[in-house]
Amino acid sequence: MTETESFAYDVVVIGAGPVGENVADRTLAAGLSTAxxxxxxxxxECSYWACMPSKALLRPVIAHADARRTPGLRAAARAPLDAxxxxxxRDEQTAHWKDDGQVEWLEGAGAALHRGHGRLSGPRTVTVTTPEGRTETLTARHAVAVCTGSRAALPGLPGLRDGAVAPWTSRGATSAREAPGRLVVVGGGVVAAEMATAWQNLGSSVTVLVRGSGLLERMEPFAGELVSQALREAGAEVRTGVSVTGVSRENGTVVAVTDAGDRVEADEILFATGRAPRTDDLGLETVGLEPGSWLEVDNTLRVTGSDWLYAAGDVNHRALLTHQGKYQARVAGDAIAARARGEAPPTAATADDGAVPQVVFTDPEVASVGVTLAEAERAGHRVRAVDVDLATVAGAGLYADGYRGRARMVVDLDRxxxxxxTFVGPGVGELLHSATVAVVAQVPVARLWHAVPxxxxxxxxxxxxLETYRG
Incomplete structure (x- = not known):
């Protein structure tokens, strides 16, 4: 019989990604004991299989593309990337998939680290099964914060459902040791667009199969159009309006069958078709919640119907972005600390509603914050889209010959x-924070005239x- 060891803390955080680390940082700073x-x-995920490795793969690709557009560097840029x-x-940026440095920071901040699979086992209680098979019971005096994130969601297709084909997901795409000769990317969102950009330029022949009408459909239409154009110019094939109905592996070759009956052959296949919450084996049923579900929260990140359970980051499905999850974590940590003192939370997570910034690190880059024109119109706002060809901006022409890009601001005509x-073009990611400040602070257009670029x-x-808006 396995003996159970018991521990008591003020706060227990399940998940030690950036979100969980930020919750712990806030509660520890407030003097609460935290596990x-x-x-x-x-x-x-961010450190080892998402943000960091993907951008480590993409940064050389983008710099190489910029060099090809820069006088004096074109000859040097004709050589392929040194994959x-x-x-x-990439391996250095992920610390070779070792977490010693992160553990040192966490424990240095004062947190107690429990390695193992944690599950809720009742109100304010988490049971941990350690890698050695021991059982630890952690009791939280004030709060449990679920920060377990999300995982790739695979469709139930023949060949996947029965395990005949082991596809790449985002994890495989960011950690692969060599470029496959042929890569099929299934999906049209951010992961699909970024990984198609990376691997096409690292030596693979990429085919992108998009079920919808284009890439990045949740953004302004011109974003996906410009990224698709660049991918095709780089040698990739982008097919839209195509659904994959099954996959198989024949003599070492992956075969994707489409709804049109086409067979697309490759050495590897990446499915970037959505995310699912990591809550299926979390013990949610022990506290009256549905296993495998996204966790609904209020603006202090407290789970609906609970006075002790919090959920921050991807797991609440508000904004599946690391920076938004860290923002939520700061709000949640402060709320937990305040309530532990018998006080009202000092702030609320309002940026998740209509002011979410995001950069897609393709070539060209896509940077957006707030809502698209279509979203604003669906919400009933009286708005106007103001568009500018970025090639008309002097700084863009100096940044790269043949600069190609576009900018749009969606103006509320009543307010x-x-x-x-939204910005699309080389180097536009660094423009985004100015736009975020303008949207979040609701800066009047008349006032923006006095922010001189x-x-x-x-x-x-x-x-x-602004000149185009004034007319």
Missing amino acids: VVESELVGG AEVFAH EILRGV AYPTISEVWLRL
Whole structure:
């Protein structure tokens, strides 16, 4: 019979990714004893299989593309990327999938780390099964925070359902040691667009199969159009309006069958078709919640119907982005600390509603915040889209020859504020925070005239947008 060891803390956090780390950081700073439970690597998905490795793969790709558009560098940029060096750099950025540094930070902050699979086993109680098979029971005096994130969701297709084909998901795409000769990417969202960009330029021949009408359909239409154009120019094939009905592996070759009856052959296949919450084996049923469900929360990240359970990050489905999850974690940690003192929470997570910033690290980059024109119109706002060709901006022409890009701001005509902003083009990711401030602060358009952009930078697009709006 396995003996159970018991521990008591003020707060127990399940999940040691960036979100869980930030909850712990806030509660520890408030003087609350805090335990963190992690079944894999401290640092989570972002550090080892998502944000960091994907951008480590993409940064050389984008720099190489910029060099090809820069006078004086074109000859040097004709050589292909050194894929081995790129992979080595990726491995360094992921600390070679070792979490010693992250553990040192967490324990240095004062958290108690419990390695193993954590499950709720009743109100304020978490049971941990350690890698050695021991059982630990953690009791939380004030709160349990679920920060377990999300995982890739695979469709129930023939060949996947029976395990005949082991596809890449986002994890496989960011950790592969070499470029497959042929890669099929199924999906049209951010992961599909970024990984198609990376692997096409790292030596693979990429075919993208998109069920919808184009890439990045949740963003302004021109975003997906420009990214698709660039992928095709790089040599990738992008097929839209195509559904995969089954996959098989024949003599080492992956075969994807489409709804049109076409057979697309490849060495590897990446499914980037959505995310699912990591709550299926979390013990939600012990506290009256549905296993495998997204967790509904209020603006302090407390789970609906509970006075002790919190859920921050992907797991609540509000905004599946690391920076939004960390933002939620800061709000949740402060709320837990305040309520432990018998006080009202000092702030609420309002940025998840209509002011979410995101950068897609393709070539060209896509940066957006707030709502699209279509979303604003569906919400009943009286709005106007103001568009500018980024090639008309002096700083863009200096950034790269043949600069190609577009900017849009969605103006609320009744309130004269910005509801959303989208930039597409090389280097536009660094423009995004100015747009985020304008949207979040609801800066009046008339006031934006007095925020003078430096010349000659790409940020001068703000002046062009305002001039176009004034007419």
